[in-house]
Amino acid sequence: MSVELRTPTARxxxxxxxxxxxxxxLEAxxxxxxxxxxxxxxxxxLHEWDINGAFNPFRGS
Structure with a gap:
């Protein structure tokens, strides 16, 4: 079973x-x-980013 960690690329x-x-x-x-x-x-x-609990950082089987 392989799991990939995803990170957001835009917000x-x-x-x-x-x-x-x-x-x-730049890693920023x-x-x-x-x-x-x-x-x-x-x-x-005070920015309220659109990345919330609905974002699933794990992808895989």
């Missing part, structure tokens, strides 16, 4: 719309861009 704040993507090279979250614009949202927001 969006449910309060202000800030978008971030995981950068493998970076601002997402859409149509050439950075998805900065509100810099003073």
């Amino acid at each position: 969006v704040c449910e309060r202000c719309g800030r978008g971030e993507q995981w950068d493998e090279t 979250w970076q601002l997402a861009t859409e149509n050439g614009e950075k998805q900065i949202g509100n810099p003073h927001c």
Whole structure:
């Protein structure tokens, strides 16, 4: 039985719309861009990311 650990690669704040993507090279979250614009949202927001209990980090049989 093989199980794979998954990690999120993108996240969006449910309060202000800030978008971030995981950068493998930097090993850090970076601002997402859409149509050439950075998805900065509100810099003073206490971000509520859309990754919650519904995200299952394990995949496999």
